[in-house]
Amino acid sequence: MIKIAIVGFGTVGQGFAELLERKREEIERTIGKFRVVAIADSKSSISGDFSIGDAIKMKRERRRLRDDGRAEEIIEELDFDVLVEATYTKLDGGDGLDYIRKALKKGSHVITSNKGPLVADFRGLMSLAERNGVKLMYEATVGGAMPVIKLARRYLAFCEIEGVRGILNGTCNYILSRMEEERLPYEQILNEAQELGIAEADPTYDVEGIDAAAKLVIIANTIGVDAKFEDVERIGIEKITPEAFSVAREKGYTIRLIAEVSKRALRVSPRLVPLSHPLAIKGTMNAAMFKTDTAGNIFVAGRGAGKEETASAMLSDLYDIYAGN
Amino acid sequence: MNEALITLIVELEDRPGQLLKVLEPISKMGGNVVGIVHQRGKKTPLNRLPVEISFKIDSKKVDRLIESIRSAGIIIRSFNEVRLTATTSVLLIGHLIHTDISDTIKSIDVDGEAECVEMHVSMPEIFGPSTAIITISASGNEKLREAVEKLREICRRKKITMIEPINEDLI
Numbered sequence: 115m116i117k118i119a120i121v122g123f124g125t126v127g128q129g130f131a132e133l134l135e136r137k138r139e140e141i142e143r144t145i146g147k148f149r150v151v152a153i154a155d156s157k158s159s160i161s162g163d164f165s166i167g168d169a170i171k172m173k174r175e176r177r178r179l180r181d182d183g184r185a186e187e188i189i190e191e192l193d194f195d196v197l198v199e200a201t202y203t204k205l206d207g208g209d210g211l212d213y214i215r216k217a218l219k220k221g222s223h224v225i226t227s228n229k230g231p232l233v234a235d236f237r238g239l240m241s242l243a244e245r246n247g248v249k250l251m252y253e254a255t256v257g258g259a260m261p262v263i264k265l266a267r268r269y270l271a272f273c274e275i276e277g278v279r280g281i282l283n284g285t286c287n288y289i290l291s292r293m294e295e296e297r298l299p300y301e302q303i304l305n306e307a308q309e310l311g312i313a314e315a316d317p318t319y320d321v322e323g324i325d326a327a328a329k330l331v332i333i334a335n336t337i338g339v340d341a342k343f344e345d346v347e348r349i350g351i352e353k354i355t356p357e358a359f360s361v362a363r364e365k366g367y368t369i370r371l372i373a374e375v376s377k378r379a380l381r382v383s384p385r386l387v388p389l390s391h392p393l394a395i396k397g398t399m400n401a402a403m404f405k406t407d408t409a410g411n412i413f414v415a416g417r418g419a420g421k422e423e424t425a426s427a428m429l430s431d432l433y434d435i436y437a438g439n
Numbered sequence: 440m441n442e443a444l445i446t447l448i449v450e451l452e453d454r455p456g457q458l459l460k461v462l463e464p465i466s467k468m469g470g471n472v473v474g475i476v477h478q479r480g481k482k483t484p485l486n487r488l489p490v491e492i493s494f495k496i497d498s499k500k501v502d503r504l505i506e507s508i509r510s511a512g513i514i515i516r517s518f519n520e521v522r523l524t525a526t527t528s529v530l531l532i533g534h535l536i537h538t539d540i541s542d543t544i545k546s547i548d549v550d551g552e553a554e555c556v557e558m559h560v561s562m563p564e565i566f567g568p569s570t571a572i573i574t575i576s577a578s579g580n581e582k583l584r585e586a587v588e589k590l591r592e593i594c595r596r597k598k599i600t601m602i603e604p605i606n607e608d609l610i
Contacts, residue, residue, distance in 0.1 A: 279605060353532055353568070353600045357561040361572040362602075364559065365528045372605060386530055386604035393605065 116148040116436065119194040119222075121185040121213050122201035123155045123173055126227045126254070129421035130198055130428050131166045137429070145436035152192050154185035156201070156209070161192060185209070189216045196435065198428065199226040205328060205343060207234030218242045218250065225431040227254035227424055229328045233343050236335040251431035256329045257282060257400045259423035260416030264434065266336050266404065273406040275337040277376030280402030281393060282329040284418040285313045285320040286351050286371040290384075291396040294368050297356040312398060322350035323371060323382040330373040330382060333402075339375055347381035354384055362386055368394050376405075443498035444473075444578055447505075450487040450514040457513075461492060464507045470496035489516060525583040526556075526576045527606055529590065533599035535560065535569045544573065546593040553577035553586035 120127050131150065134141065142148065152161035153169050158179040160169050172179055189197065197217035201210045211231035217224050231239060232252055243250040253263045266275060281287050285307060292303045307313035319325050327346040334341035351371050362369055367386040370393060374381055387394045392413045395401045400418030405411055417423045451457040465472060471494055478489040496504065509515060544555045556576045562569035577583035587603065594601040
């Protein structure tokens with residue numbers, strides 16, 4: 115029996131729990147029986163005898179779970195095999211960093227959707243996992259459902275990855291591709307995105323390239339580049355004019371916010387992308403192009419955010435831990 | 440040694456042995472021929488055949504070489520030292536005019552081996568930011584990269600947003 119504990123029970127945590135329940139039969143056929151032994155958020159928790167459905171209902175109706183014990187206590191006191199860490203991203207690592215460290219030290223695997231801890235201490239966490247003989251999985255931190263991390267670590271094994279270029283922020287890509295279509299000013303399209311719920315009320319984290327830079331740091335470290343957040347040269351999309359799309363088009367280009375890591379570069383910036391290039395992708399999609407020595411160019415694309423998309427990436431991590439070998 | 444890439448266009452009589460009169464001096468002076476194109480479709484009224492020869496040679500020997508080819512009785516139509524082979528476009532956004540756009544563009548020049556060959560500016564409002572796409576050509580990828588690097592530096596100083604292409608060669 116695989117015992118799973120979930121900390122962080124917002125959209126992502128709930129989405130993962132729901133998917134576990136909905137796909138229970140298929141999952142158990144592959145990895146064996148499992149049980150969610152505890153769920154916790156920053157101020158409450160539930161453990162012992164409960165169903166996933168009850169927990170979700172409780173959280174939605176009362177905005178908290180049954181018991182007072184918090185995430186920290188659950189991790190310290192309970193016995194589990196996998197910690198699913200889905201708390202909110204803070205670039206200094208936040209509470210998530212602490213939760214992950216504690217779980218790894220206890221000898222349990224960790225699946226996280228939280229960029230913060232990996233951006234703050236990628237190497238430290240990886241070596242901690244290795245020392246304790248467990249896995250730290252983080253597919254959901256980059257590109258949502260789009261397989262990037264396992265692609266690099268597993269399927270491009272023994273390739274030298276010379277560079278990765280990607281569209282890692284769906285909000286920026288939406289804004290830029292709408293500006294391209296409508297030739298309207300940035301502010302106007304930003305408003306539209308905010309009304310649609312694609313951009314936050316405070317869009318800074320997305321439009322200044324902070325989110326993309328955090329993801330780039332994770333990709334860089336995954337392919338063996340020792341990068342920190344401060345090392346990323348970062349330019350946002352706020353200064354792009356509608357005319358920029360017109361003059362770029364005359365030369366066969368459009369503009370996208372591209373995150374790039376290679377021997378020469380570690381940067382997030384708006385770039386001219388040939389109209390026929392696979393990265394000239396539209397809407398909230400994410401995409402990444404890997405340049406390798408022996409496998410040539412590999413391109414992946416997919417939905418970079420969303421409850422189910424993120425949860426699907428976390429499920430693939432669960433598969434990898436128990437059935438991946 | 441400072442090596443120059445020369446593109447030489449000569450007019451040859453269409454009979455055997457003519458091309459050799461051009462190639463021999465190049466070879467004697469240590470030049471390395473990288474390409475020969477016979478422009479058979481462009482015969483002159485006097486029935487001479489334009490031939491384009493590209494070669495690399497120590498730049499100090501260029502004048503002497505041209506003189507020696509000429510004295511062998513060959514008609515030289517044109518020669519230029521640098522053939523701009525690498526090209527890229529870069530987009531600039533900001534107060535381009537007020538920050539002296541001609542000075543910005545001059546910064547690209549890398550010993551005459553890279554230059555701005557085309558520009559299109561769009562300025563919707565006189566006091567607002569303008570947008571320009573410029574095309575830079577250089578004698579090779581290394582020089583092109585150098586030129587882009589220089590432009591990046593000056594744009595940083597002038598607070599101009601520079602949008603570079605995702606060019607496979609420049610990764």
